Amino acid sequence: MKIVPLNDKIVVERLEADDKTAGGIILPDSAKEKPKQGKVLAVGEGKPLEGGSRAPFQVKVGDRVLFTSYAGSEVTIDGKEYLICTEDDLLAVVD
Template identity: 85%
Template sequence: MNIIPLNEKIVVQRLEAEDKTAGGIILPDTAKEKPKQGKILAVGEGKPLENGSRAPFQVKVGDRVLFTSYAGNEVNVGNKEYLIMTEDDILAVVG
């Protein structure tokens, strides 16, 4: 099933949480923090402007991005979890 975002929405798949800390301690699933990084899977057409055109995105499909802790809305499609957010929720592109 495909998710097609509307207008200025972006579909992001969260990257997997780390299994260990920097010091080498293995974390149980309950202690893992949800990652604030993801990969862009789809973008909408852009925000509609008053003149009828659409604002272009600064990000593109395939970009790895950092986003805020409470960014977007979580949706489950099949057995996978996705985030649908706006470009304003994205803090940076990871190079």
């Protein structure tokens, strides 16, 4: 199934959380935090502006992004979790 975001929405796939800490301690699944990084899978057409034009996005499909802990809405489609958010929920693009 394909997800097509509307207007100024962005579909992000979370990246996997680290299995161990910087000190080398292996974390069980219950202790892992949800990752705050993801990959942009799809973008909408942009926020509608007065006059009928649309604001362009600063991110593009394939970008690796950082987002806030409470960003957007989580949805599960075909057993995979996705995050649907606005560009305002994104903090940065990671190179």
